[in-house]
Amino acid sequence: xxxxxxxxxxxxxxxxxxxxxxRLFRPDNPLMPNYKWVPIGYHGxxxxxxxxxxxxxxxxxQTMPPGAQQPSLGPSRRLDYELELGAFIGRGNATGxxxxxxxxxxxxxxxxLLNDWSARDLQAWEYQPLGPFLAKNFxxxxxxxxxxxxALAPYRVPFVRPVNDPQPLPYLDSPTNREGGxxxxxxxxxxxxxxxxxxxxxxATLSRTSYxxxxxxxxxxxxxxxxxxxxxxxxxxxxxGTLSGPTLEQAGALIELTAGGRQPLALPDGxxxxxxxxxxxxxxxxxxxRAGAARIGFGECRGxxxxxxxLPR
Numbered sequence: 001x002x003x004x005x006x007x008x009x010x011x012x013x014x015x016x017x018x019x020x021x022x023r024l025f026r027p028d029n030p031l032m033p034n035y036k037w038v039p040i041g042y043h044g045x046x047x048x049x050x051x052x053x054x055x056x057x058x059x060x061x062q063t064m065p066p067g068a069q070q071p072s073l074g075p076s077r078r079l080d081y082e083l084e085l086g087a088f089i090g091r092g093n094a095t096g097x098x099x100x101x102x103x104x105x106x107x108x109x110x111x112x113l114l115n116d117w118s119a120r121d122l123q124a125w126e127y128q129p130l131g132p133f134l135a136k137n138f139x140x141x142x143x144x145x146x147x148x149x150x151a152l153a154p155y156r157v158p159f160v161r162p163v164n165d166p167q168p169l170p171y172l173d174s175p176t177n178r179e180g181g182x183x184x185x186x187x188x189x190x191x192x193x194x195x196x197x198x199x200x201x202x203x204a205t206l207s208r209t210s211y212x213x214x215x216x217x218x219x220x221x222x223x224x225x226x227x228x229x230x231x232x233x234x235x236x237x238x239x240x241g242t243l244s245g246p247t248l249e250q251a252g253a254l255i256e257l258t259a260g261g262r263q264p265l266a267l268p269d270g271x272x273x274x275x276x277x278x279x280x281x282x283x284x285x286x287x288x289x290r291a292g293a294a295r296i297g298f299g300e301c302r303g304x305x306x307x308x309x310x311l312p313r
Contacts, residue, residue: 001051002112002146003088003235008049009225010084010116010136010239011041015215017244017252024260036166039216039224041241044116045137049237052113052301056139058278058308061122075308076119076135078261079276082242083189083252083284085211086114086142087218089236096229101174104219105149107232111185113143113284113301114239120255120275141303142237143284147296149218154293156180157212171227172220181217184210185298187243187286189252194279195271203283204267206257209250211243278307 012018015035022030034040050056058079062071090109093099099107116136123135159181161167187210190203221238242252251257254275258265261274276282286298 001049002142002144005046005049005237006233006235008044008046008140008237008239009041010044010241011039011216011221012241013039013214013216013221014240014242014244014252016213016246016250017242017256020244020251020256024255036215037169039172039221041221041225042131044132044140044239046237048137049140049142050303051142051144052299052303054139054141054302055304055306056117057306059119059122059134059138060308060311061119061134062125063121064125071125073311076122077275078120078255079305080118080120080254081189081276081282081303082116082118083187083207083209084114084116084243085185085187085240085286086112087221087238087240088112088146089222089232089234089238092233092236093226093231095231097226098229099222099226099232101172101177101219101223104222107222108149108218110146110148111152111298112146113286113298115141115282115284115301115303116239116242117141117303118253139303140239141301143286143299143301145299147298151296152183152185152288155184155288155290155296157182157184159217168220172223174219177217177219181219182212182214183288184212184290185286185288186210187252187284190283190285191267191273192281192283193267193269193271193273193277195269199269201269203281204269206265207249207251209243209245209252211240213245213250214240214243276305278305280305
C-alpha cells in the first residue's frame with residue numbers, strides 16, 4: 001500500500017454514470033434532484049482496500065429475488081467493477097476549519113487508479129434508506145503508484161458545465177477551477193477471463209474514457225467534504241465514483257454496458273458476460289499524453305474474483 005489509509009470516502013462525480021444507472025430504476029426521472037447541486041458521496045470501508053493484485057472472495061449478503069416474499073442469504077450473482085480514480089490527501093485540516101476552493105488542491109498529494117467493486121444485487125436490497133453497506137465494503141483495489149498533481153499539470157483542461165445546467169454554488173466555484181479544474185486523463189478497463197488465461201489470450205478491452213467528463217472536480221470534492229467542518233487527515237483516500245463518458249463505449253461499469261444484465265456483453269473469444277464470474281480478473285489502466293509533453297502512466301490496477309465461501313451455519 002502506498003499509504004496508511006485512515007478514512008475512505010467515495011464520491012459520485014460522473015453525471016453520465018448517475019444518469020445511466022438511474023435510468024435502469026427510474027426511466028422517467030433518472031437523475032436525483034440534488035445531483036447537479038452537491039457532490040454526492042458516502043463513507044466507505046478503509047480496512048478492505050488492497051493494492052493491485054488483490055484477490056478477494058465473492059461477497060455474501062442478503063438479496064430479494066423478484067417475486068419473493070422474503071430475502072435470502074447467499075453469494076452475490078451481480079458482481080461488478082467500477083472504474084474510478086483515487087485522490088490521496090497529503091495535508092489535513094483542523095476540525096471545524098473548512099478547506100476553500102483556493103486551497104483545496106494543495107491538500108491533495110496525488111492520484112491513483114481505483115476499482116470500487118460492487119455487488120449490485122446486495123446493493124439494490126440494502127441501500128435504502130442509508131446507502132451502500134455490504135455491497136461495497138468487501139474489497140476496493142487501488143494501483144500502487146501515486147501520480148502527483150504537479151506531474152499532471154500539462155493535461156489540465158477547463159471545467160465547463162452545460163449551458164442549461166445550474167452552475168456551482170459560490171463555495172464550489174473559483175476562477176482556477178473554471179480555467180483548469182478538469183484533467184484529460186485517459187482510462188481503460190480490460191477483462192481477463194479464466195478461458196483467456198487457459199488459452200494464452202490477451203485481456204479484452206471493455207471500455208475507454210477520460211476523466212475530463214467528470215461533473216465534479218477534485219477541488220470541489222475536497223471543499224464540499226470539509227464545508228461542515230469535517231477534518232481530513234494525511235493518507236485519507238477520496239474516490240471519484242465511476243467515471244463514465246457520454247457514450248456507451250465509455251461506460252465504467254458492467255451494469256451500464258449490459259443494461260443491468262439484460263444485454264450480455266460479447267467478448268472476442270465468443271464468451272459473454274452480464275456480471276463478473278469467479279476467476280475473472282479486471283484490469284484498470286490510466287495515462288496522460290499529448291504532443292509536447294511527457295507521457296504520464298498510472299501503471300495498472302488489477303483484481304481477481306475468487307469463489308465465495310460456503311453459507312455460514
